[in-house]
Amino acid sequence: MLDVARHDVKPSKTLPSLVLCCQRVLNANIDSISGLGPDMPHRLVKPVLQGCSANTLLRIERETPHIIEDNEEIWKDMCYRTYPIITDQYDLLEREVPLSWRDEFFILRDAEAKRLEEAGNRIRIQRLEAEELKKQRQVKFTDRVPPAKRSRPWFASPTQPKSLFQKTRADASKLQKSVFGPRMLPPMPASKGFRPAFASSGATLSFGESTTPVHVTTITRRVTSATSTKPIGPPETASKRKQPDSSADHRHPKSPPPAPVIPEQRMQPKLPAPTKKDPMASLFMPKHRAHSQLPNAVRPSHTIR
Amino acid sequence: MPRDVDMEGGGKSDWVRITSVDGFSFMVLRKVAMGSGTLKNMLSSDSNFAEALSGTCPLQERAVVLEKVLEYLAYKNTYEENGSKDDLEHFEKRVPPEIALELLMAADYLES
Numbered sequence: 001m002l003d004v005a006r007h008d009v010k011p012s013k014t015l016p017s018l019v020l021c022c023q024r025v026l027n028a029n030i031d032s033i034s035g036l037g038p039d040m041p042h043r044l045v046k047p048v049l050q051g052c053s054a055n056t057l058l059r060i061e062r063e064t065p066h067i068i069e070d071n072e073e074i075w076k077d078m079c080y081r082t083y084p085i086i087t088d089q090y091d092l093l094e095r096e097v098p099l100s101w102r103d104e105f106f107i108l109r110d111a112e113a114k115r116l117e118e119a120g121n122r123i124r125i126q127r128l129e130a131e132e133l134k135k136q137r138q139v140k141f142t143d144r145v146p147p148a149k150r151s152r153p154w155f156a157s158p159t160q161p162k163s164l165f166q167k168t169r170a171d172a173s174k175l176q177k178s179v180f181g182p183r184m185l186p187p188m189p190a191s192k193g194f195r196p197a198f199a200s201s202g203a204t205l206s207f208g209e210s211t212t213p214v215h216v217t218t219i220t221r222r223v224t225s226a227t228s229t230k231p232i233g234p235p236e237t238a239s240k241r242k243q244p245d246s247s248a249d250h251r252h253p254k255s256p257p258p259a260p261v262i263p264e265q266r267m268q269p270k271l272p273a274p275t276k277k278d279p280m281a282s283l284f285m286p287k288h289r290a291h292s293q294l295p296n297a298v299r300p301s302h303t304i305r
Numbered sequence: 306m307p308r309d310v311d312m313e314g315g316g317k318s319d320w321v322r323i324t325s326v327d328g329f330s331f332m333v334l335r336k337v338a339m340g341s342g343t344l345k346n347m348l349s350s351d352s353n354f355a356e357a358l359s360g361t362c363p364l365q366e367r368a369v370v371l372e373k374v375l376e377y378l379a380y381k382n383t384y385e386e387n388g389s390k391d392d393l394e395h396f397e398k399r400v401p402p403e404i405a406l407e408l409l410m411a412a413d414y415l416e417s
Contacts (some may be wrong), residue, residue, distance in 0.1 A: 018396070
């Protein structure tokens with residue numbers, strides 16, 4: 001009928017009481033117990049309940065509600081048994097003892113399940129990643145040619161045989177472009193301002209360096225056409241600048257002296273700076289383009305000796 | 306050969322009748338019945354229980370359960386006399402789990 005585990009000491013002297021026998025039988029068939037009945041005294045059932053699982057205990061409790069209050073101790077023991085580490089903390093840290101060991105047990109169980117799940121997920125992800133890596137290294141069969149890293153339309157690529165000489169030439173041309181870059185801009189947006197700048201640059205040349213081999217003679221005719229002070233300014237300053245230095249070139253003053261006094265004073269301090277530069281460079285790089293106040297219709301011509 | 310117990314109390318081979326709630330009655334030797342503390346008290350001549358006079362004990366147990374109880378008492382009686390020389394057959398094997406719970410309660414009530 002029953003296979004009872006002989007875990008108890010075989011009573012040689014005294015017979016096991018019927019109570020004891022019954023308890024052993026019940027222990028053997030714990031999972032079959034559904035309920036206890038209203039009359040079951042707790043002391044009788046206690047040893048049986050202590051040996052059963054949490055689920056069974058819960059089920060029995062549902063069937064036999066009157067026994068719940070007596071089960072606190074059982075739940076406590078179950079907590080200790082199942083999660084010894086955590087429950088020990090209650091003693092070590094002197095944490096507040098949970099009012100309901102029963103609830104505590106389920107809290108612990110859920111936490112444990114979550115931890116296991118997370119660990120499982122982590123392992124699974126690692127395994128998948130390892131498999132992915134492995135797959136990438138595998139030899140794949142395909143009928144598509146992989147994209148060529150470098151397409152070669154020309155057999156002799158111009159960039160390949162780059163000798164040192166070619167490299168320096170390329171660098172030099174790049175530099176020239178960067179240096180003379182601004183030169184290209186002025187003719188486009190402000191070509192008008194570009195011209196008078198020539199005049200001023202020409203003036204600076206003669207003013208600053210008397211020893212320069214290049215003498216620029218600028219003949220300005222715009223003074224007569226314009227009546228505003230603006231057009232008068234730059235050519236007058238140019239002419240005024242020439243006055244102190246009359247040895248290098250000749251120039252005819254076109255405006256009354258008192259008018260351009262103010263602009264002259266303004267222009268003069270700025271003149272010495274560019275004169276120190278290479279005349280060839282200043283030809284192409286009009287620095288005073290921004291300061292020029294000449295109108296649009298001016299077209300001076302200059303000759304280089 | 307069951308025969309009713311005499312009103313005077315009878316000898317050692319008295320039989321007592323134990324009745325169950327569903328109408329069954331069992332005859333056991335008085336000696337056997339004395340294995341149970343409750344029955345002993347009930348049947349004792351010292352007390353004034355009605356059972357002692359009539360020699361019958363109506364118990365509020367089902368016949369199935371009662372039968373098992375009495376079986377145990379007989380088993381107990383047998384092996385107590387022998388002085389446990391023999392290898393006891395564990396009575397647990399003879400307990401069907403279906404009645405184990407009720408048997409437990411009965412056993413507790415009868416202090417066996």
